[in-house]
Amino acid sequence: MALQITNLSKTYPNGVQALKNVTLTIPKGMYGLLGPNGAGKSTLMRILATLQEPDSGSAHLSDIDVVNQKEEVRKTLGYLPQEFGVYPKASAESLLDYFAVLKGITNRASRKEVVEALLRQTNLWEVRKQKLGGFSGGMRQRFGVAVALLGNPKLLIVDEPTAGLDPAERVRFLNLLSELGENSVVILSTHIVEDVSELCTNMAIINKGQILLEAQPLQAVAALQGHIWRKLIEKKTLPFLEQEHQVISTKLLSGRTLVHIYSQEDPGNGFELIEPDLEDVYFSTMAGYYSANTQKEVLS
Numbered sequence: 346m347a348l349q350i351t352n353l354s355k356t357y358p359n360g361v362q363a364l365k366n367v368t369l370t371i372p373k374g375m376y377g378l379l380g381p382n383g384a385g386k387s388t389l390m391r392i393l394a395t396l397q398e399p400d401s402g403s404a405h406l407s408d409i410d411v412v413n414q415k416e417e418v419r420k421t422l423g424y425l426p427q428e429f430g431v432y433p434k435a436s437a438e439s440l441l442d443y444f445a446v447l448k449g450i451t452n453r454a455s456r457k458e459v460v461e462a463l464l465r466q467t468n469l470w471e472v473r474k475q476k477l478g479g480f481s482g483g484m485r486q487r488f489g490v491a492v493a494l495l496g497n498p499k500l501l502i503v504d505e506p507t508a509g510l511d512p513a514e515r516v517r518f519l520n521l522l523s524e525l526g527e528n529s530v531v532i533l534s535t536h537i538v539e540d541v542s543e544l545c546t547n548m549a550i551i552n553k554g555q556i557l558l559e560a561q562p563l564q565a566v567a568a569l570q571g572h573i574w575r576k577l578i579e580k581k582t583l584p585f586l587e588q589e590h591q592v593i594s595t596k597l598l599s600g601r602t603l604v605h606i607y608s609q610e611d612p613g614n615g616f617e618l619i620e621p622d623l624e625d626v627y628f629s630t631m632a633g634y635y636s637a638n639t640q641k642e643v644l645s
Contacts, residue, residue, distance in 0.1 A: 346372075346373050346406070346407050346499060346529075346530060347370060347371060347372045347373065347406075347407070347530065348369075348370075348371040348393070348404065348405070348406050348411075348500065348530050348532075349369075349370055349371075349404065349405045350367060350368060350369040350370075350371070350389075350393075350402070350403075350404045351368050351402055351403050351404070352366045352367070352368055352401065352402040352403070353366070353367045353368075353389065353392060353399045353401070353402035353403070353404060354366055354367070354399060354400050354401045354402055355385075355388055355392065355397070355399050355400050355554075356400055362554050363385045363388040363554050364385050364388055364389060364392075364399070364402075364554045365553075365554040365555045366402070366555075367385075367389060367402070367551070367554070367555070367556055368556065369549055369556065369559060370559075371530055371532060371547070372530070372547060373526070373528070373529065373530055374526040374527075374530070374531065374545075374546050374547065375522065375523065375525075375526035375531050375533060375544045375545045375546060375547075376530070376531065376532050376533065376545055376546075376547050376548065376549075377533050377535065377540070377541030377544065377545035377547070377548035377549070377562070378390075378532060378533065378534045378535070378548070378549055378551060379535060379536070379538065379541050379548055379549070379550050379551070379627060380536060380550060380551040380552050381536055381552060381631075382536055384536075384551045384552045384553065384554070385551055385552075385553070385554040385555075386504070386505075386534040386535075386536075386551060387427060387504055387505075387534065388554075389534075389551075390424075390426075390502050390504045390532070390534050391426075392404070392411075392412075393411060393500070393502060393532070394422060394424040394426075394502055395411070395415040395418050395419060395422070398412070399412060406418065406421070406499065406500055406530070407499075409421075418500070420496070421496070421498050421499040421500060422498050422500050422501075422502070423492075423493030423494055423495070423496075423498035423500070423501040423502070423529075424493055424501075424502045424504075425486070425489040425490055425492075425493045425501075425502070425503040425504065425506060426504050427504040427505040427508070432477060433476060433477055433478025434476055434477075434478060435476065435477055436473065436474050436475060436476055436477070437464060437469050437472065437473050437474075437475065437477060437480075437488055437491075438460060438464065438473035438474060440477065440488075441460050441463065441464065441488070441491055441492060441495075442456060442457075442460050444492050444495060445459055445460055445495055448495040448496050449496070450495070450496070459495070463491040463494055463495070464491060466491070466494070466521075466524075467487040467488065467490055467491045467521060468487065468517065468521075469484065469487055469488060469491065472484070481514065482509050482510050482511075482514065483510045483511070483513075483514025483515070483517060483518055484514075486506055486507075486510065486514075486518055487517070487518060487521060489506075490503070490518075490521060490522070490525075494525070498529060499528075499529050499530065500529065500530050500532075501525060501529050501530070501531045501532070502531075502532045502534070503522065503531070503532070503533055503534065504534045505534060505535055505536070506518060506522070506533070506535070506540075507519065507535065507537055507540055508535075508536075508537070519540065519543060519544055522544060523544050526544075533545060538623050538624045538627050539623075539624075541562065541623060542562055542622065542623040542624075545562060546561060546562070547559075547560075547561055547562075548560060548561070548562050548565075550626075550627060550630045550631070552631060557630050557631070558626075558630045558635070560626075562623050562626070565623070565626045565635075566621050566622060566623055566625075566626055568626075568635075569607075569621035569625055569626060569629065569635065570620075570621060571609075571618065572607055572608060572609055572621070572629075573593075573605055573606075573607060573618070573619055573620075573621040573625045573629075574605070574606050574608055574611075574612055574616040574617060574618055574619065575603060575604060575605050575606075575616065575617055575619050576603075576604050576606075576614075576615055576616045576617065577598065577601050577602070577603050577604075578601065578602050578603075578604055579601060579602070580601070580602045583595065583602055583604070586604060586606075590606040590608065590612055591606055591607040591608060591632065591634050592604055592605070592606050592632075593605050593606060593607050593625065593628040593629050593631075593632050593634065594624070594625070594628040605619075605625060605628070607629050607632070607634040607635070
């Protein structure tokens, strides 16, 4: 099973072109869609979740036409949007039972079994009687996954799922997601690089509605070996450095600025060669210094 997206485009009435001929092949397993806020990720997710119409292009989940067979898609779709609202006065158990009815699980005994299994899977069984209004952000996200998993979906879409979670909740949530990719196509849409590096075997980077890179994270990182250098500088010297080198990222460190640059040769001047990571891939791609051709050249 795979999701094939071909030349999807979407322009909003205000003139913003959210997607520009997006083409992706998304296999079974965890797939990361990485990009900054406003890159087009949520638009793509809403189209795949049958909530929006594209202007052109197609998407197929095996033999299901995602754009034109919406009811068929919804039978096998799980969707956790970025903003997931809950009824604060309802308990997790009662609300999940209600959603199960809406999903078509009408047999009471079967529904009870499904609800219990999902609450246990998302580690919410012990708090099943609590009102959702008292849940933490991570607990609400896990409840959202429980709702999304009703009906054993073959396509699961989660949009910015770890934004706002504390570190412990984030780890619990990511562990849960990693278990789900064994039998389904799971798309993780996020601007957090670590989410993709820890979970996904395949990924794409999107910006301004266009796919900049489609790759396997480990191979993408390997392609940058020998090309990422760093140096600790005074912030005031950064503009001069940017004129001389291909700066991909900066961050404050102990009152100074840590600079990463992309260079195929030793830049000298005190720069230190480092082991690249997926964050370096992301920033190099966003800056235009890294592409699929770079990866092919280095790995060939």
